[in-house]
Amino acid sequence: MKFVEITQPGGPEVLNIVEGERPTIDRHEVLIKVQAAGVNRPDILQRQGKYPMPKGLTPIPGLEVSGIVEEIGADVTEFKVGDAVCALTNGGGYAEFCAVPAAQTLPIPKGISFEEAAAIPETFFTVWANLFQIGKAKPNESVLIHGGASGIGTTAIALGKEFGLNVFATVGDDNKVEELKHSATVINYKKEDFEEKINALTEGEGVDIILDIVGASYFNKNMNLLKKDGRLVIIGFMGGNLVDNFDITHMMVKRITVTGSTMRGRNLEEKREIAEQLKEKVWPALEKGRCKPIIYATYPLEEIAKAHECLDTGSHIGKVVITLS
Secondary structure, eight states, X not given: OEEEEEOSSSSGGGEEEEEOOOOOOOTTEXXXXXXXXXXXXXXXXXXXXXXXXXXXXXXXXXXXXXXXEEXXXXXXXXXXXXXXXXXXXXXXXXXXXXXXXXXXXXXXXTTOOHHHHHTSHHHHHHHIXXXXXXXXXXXXXXXXXXXXXXXXXXXXXXXXXXXXXXXXXEESSHXXXXXXXXTSEEEETTTSOHHHHHHHHTTTXXXXXXXXXSOGGGHHHHHXXXXXXXEEEEOOOTTOSOOOSOOHXXXXXXXXXXXXXXSTTOOHHHHHHHXXXXXXXXXXXXXXXXXXXXXXXXXXXXXXHHHHHHHHHTXXXXXXXXXXX
């Protein structure tokens, strides 16, 4: 099969297409003939040498795929050869074939294309786990999504709206404000202080939950914006990971919960639980045409470097997908 190899840490130019053996599957896995694969920020970090795959897993990048089941393991009963599926991988998505645990595999919702399906698993698993499981979001609560135009951000906005949240989001330019303003209250953080703006919009009350991909540089503003019993869920640290000058009594007085997680560190059973909840709670909305992922651009596998360049620029709104013929 053809697959993408990271020849050394660096820019998009270090991504090469090479040929090698198809992966073999364990008893609990399925082999997927890949039709499309999502491109995500962890892939960029892996390419740069900042987020290596754990020992024992494939070094091939790619955390989500869609395609056709080519083979099933001996213990797999929920899928059969020929099924159209999407999956959260443990790596290996940038390839013509990918081995994935059946527990992390889902049927493609009716009416969803392979390209759309490939843009679902990584961000939907991440948002569901962090906003709804860890963040305990409930209808009529308010949430602030940082990085609102990213794949994570657009998914969080869509799911927040679907499940009755009052959604605020930060983005970096006015085009992104225009694109997303119908689904959330969107703030261009380069033009307005998001803390001051949200305080003005909420009459100083702030928000119940913050889903943050920025990290340290936003930490104090986030804490100021949270209501009593608020929850800060950190899922990235693009703005650094070391916080200066924070008064912990602020957190104690408001009973704020500060937490975070990565998807890669979750075990199989945790991912299975997320998959089952998505199928029950979110798949019906997708099949009715709601919460569909925003696809910003698609590239053939042969243009994987261009797909990474697209994410590197930060100009995208939604997801970037690679396709395989």
